[in-house]
Amino acid sequence: MKALVYITPKADILDPQGKAVGSALQDLGYEGVDEVKVGRYVTLQLKSQPVDQAKAQVEDMCRKLLANINVETFRVEITED
Amino acid sequence: MRFGIVVFPGSNCDHDCYWGLKHDLAYEVNFLWHRQKDLVGSDCIILPGGFAHGDYLRAGAIARFSPIMEEVVKHAHNGKPVIGICNGFQVLTEIGLLPGALLKNNTLSFIHKPVTLRIEHRDSLFTRSYKTNAVIELPIAHGQGRYYASDEVIAELQSENRILFRYSSPKGELSSAWNPNGSLLDIAGICNAAGNIMGMMPHPERRMNQQLGGVDGRAIFQGVAQAFA
Numbered sequence: 001m002k003a004l005v006y007i008t009p010k011a012d013i014l015d016p017q018g019k020a021v022g023s024a025l026q027d028l029g030y031e032g033v034d035e036v037k038v039g040r041y042v043t044l045q046l047k048s049q050p051v052d053q054a055k056a057q058v059e060d061m062c063r064k065l066l067a068n069i070n071v072e073t074f075r076v077e078i079t080e081d
Numbered sequence: 082m083r084f085g086i087v088v089f090p091g092s093n094c095d096h097d098c099y100w101g102l103k104h105d106l107a108y109e110v111n112f113l114w115h116r117q118k119d120l121v122g123s124d125c126i127i128l129p130g131g132f133a134h135g136d137y138l139r140a141g142a143i144a145r146f147s148p149i150m151e152e153v154v155k156h157a158h159n160g161k162p163v164i165g166i167c168n169g170f171q172v173l174t175e176i177g178l179l180p181g182a183l184l185k186n187n188t189l190s191f192i193h194k195p196v197t198l199r200i201e202h203r204d205s206l207f208t209r210s211y212k213t214n215a216v217i218e219l220p221i222a223h224g225q226g227r228y229y230a231s232d233e234v235i236a237e238l239q240s241e242n243r244i245l246f247r248y249s250s251p252k253g254e255l256s257s258a259w260n261p262n263g264s265l266l267d268i269a270g271i272c273n274a275a276g277n278i279m280g281m282m283p284h285p286e287r288r289m290n291q292q293l294g295g296v297d298g299r300a301i302f303q304g305v306a307q308a309f310a
Contacts (some may be wrong), residue, residue: 013229014263015186040138065146068139068175071182071229 085123
């Protein structure tokens with residue numbers, strides 16, 4: 001089974017990377033984009049285990065290492081493939 | 082008085098610190114490899130600049146789990162001095178010894194240049210050897226130096242006089258024109274509530290010798306050393 005972890009800057013934090021990508025998209029003519037946030041995507045291959053247990057453990061990893069909860073939020077998805 | 086300089090894989094200002102402390106200021110100093118679990122009697126620990134563990138994930142995120150950091154935290158909790166410079170400041174925020182975080186510069190670029198800094202007050206171990214209202218020049222060299230903390234933390238830093246260094250004009254004026262990276266309140270360096278842990282983005286160890294551009298960095302280490310005199 002696999003864990004997919006999405007880490008993004010918190011909403012109220014200035015994200016200069018997202019801003020730069022946003023203005024590049026404007027330059028390309030995509031006028032429908034209001035805001036861009038750039039984050040990280042981490043995948044973990046896990047040993048087979050109950051989904052709840054896997055999710056709790058990966059969330060713990062996020063709080064300890066994968067994300068900086070002062071400035072980032074995270075979301076964990078567990079898939080069976 | 083003995084300084085101990087922690088060496089992580091990827092530290093690159095460790096030798097600058099060593100040279101300045103040993104040869105310019107004539108203090109006892111030794112390196113501490115990050116896998117070591119012994120601070121070998123160091124009175125003040127320095128976490129130097131560089132790219133510890135490649136800055137993978139986030140600057141400082143992996144360095145905080147190096148074996149020596151457990152000892153550094155104990156040392157800090159015993160009220161003994163710890164100085165984090167640049168990447169070392171990032172490690173101190175990641176491990177929670179100092180509040181807030183260092184984010185990507187708002188310019189999105191790596192900035193390497195001398196900046197002027199206002200010493201906010203002299204009522205700390207790290208600033209007491211500067212003159213009142215001093216403005217000093219130190220180099221910065223970082224891609225992630227934009228100090229950020231929640232409103233509550235910022236208010237606390239202000240009310241407890243824990244902001245020690247702010248980016249300013251050579252006359253000590255504050256404005257966004259003198260803030261190189263977008264740090265909140267032009268913050269370049271702070272300390273903890275007890276006053277024994279200090280983190281700063283500029284590099285005092287690169288201003289320890291007139292031949293290397295100046296000696297404005299010396300007083301930080303001299304201030305600490307006086308406490309052990």
